[in-house]
Amino acid sequence: MTSTDRNYFERVEICMGTTFRFAGRSELGEVEVQNILSQACEILHEADRTFSLYKSDSPLSRLARGETRLADCPPVVAEIWDACDEWEKRTDGWFSAMTPQNTFDPSGVVKTWAAKRAAEYILQAGINDFTMNAGGDVWLSDELTSDQEWRIAISKPISIASSDHAILTVIDLKNTDYRALATSGSAERGDHIWNPKAAGKSAPTDLVQVSVVAKDLVTADVWATAAFAAGTRGIPLLAAVDGIEALFILANGDLAATENFQKLFAKN
Incomplete structure (x- = not known):
């Protein structure tokens, strides 16, 4: 069929x-x-x-x-x-x-x-x-049958209630081993992620969003949460993890990514 x-x-x-x-x-x-x-x-x-x-x-x-x-x-x-x-x-x-x-x-x-x-x-x-x-x-x-369905958009770190809500970039997971994307940040839910290494404190404010690509959804979600809790220390943390790629948005507007994340960008 x-x-x-x-x-x-x-x-x-x-x-x-x-x-x-x-x-x-x-x-x-x-x-x-x-x-x-x-x-x-x-x-x-x-x-x-x-x-x-x-x-x-x-x-x-x-x-x-x-x-x-x-x-x-x-x-x-x-x-x-x-x-x-x-x-x-x-x-x-x-x-x-x-x-x-x-x-x-x-x-x-x-x-x-x-x-x-x-x-x-x-x-x-x-x-x-x-x-x-x-x-x-x-x-x-x-077994997705449409090439378009292999593409996932990553939003800018702006509340969905904002009229300025827009797409930051689009990745294409076709012909890769990756099947999941999870994002953690403060745009939607505010300071809901805490710093587990500093009692009583919210996550650092030097990072506003982390998007992680992995083979399964739980792995992507946990590493995105961990990296956001670590702030910019999450960049080298995720760079050392096999089987994932990540894109970071810093508070000053700069972007950072793991070594091979750019290979996932949709070509057209």
Whole structure:
């Protein structure tokens, strides 16, 4: 079956205070596709019910208030706790799920972790030609049929509410091993990333945005968060990591990038 025999689909889901978008093509029937997407979106909502610190009855909120123990939470909470510990080691301490108030807050990984699980569910259900946008972090499947869909835009670090919101550049991931792009910065959510190596302090202000390309979405997201928390020290930090490329926007307007990032720029 050729790509022209496939039906286009799109699903937009509001969850975790942001927007998730799935779009692609499938030879499956419309009802079956929407049922698959609904189940994938339920994975997102279940993660939100478990990990949201904005929902007072979530296991994580109860844990933060000292009303329960980690051992009494759903097993997935301990799984994410261990994953955050491992990422903290891999990032030399620049990614941490412990807030300045010593509260466990894995939001730096949960969104893309849940998004990755949702995408894997869709793939396992037989849909392999689609893209996923998880609140601005983008993942591409291996079998996209349109050359244009391999291209991802990186926005300037300006709030989406601004009339000046514009694209900084476009990268092309076709014929590469990369499938994901994640961006961290202060333009949309302000100073929401803390400096884990300076108790009680926000991330340095010498960096305003970091975009990381990787093979999977969680890897891209964690390294973008770690680099932003490190400020300009994140530039040599990411330069030493295999399997990723990154673009940095400094507070003075200058740009910096890892050695091979320029090879990803769309040619036309």
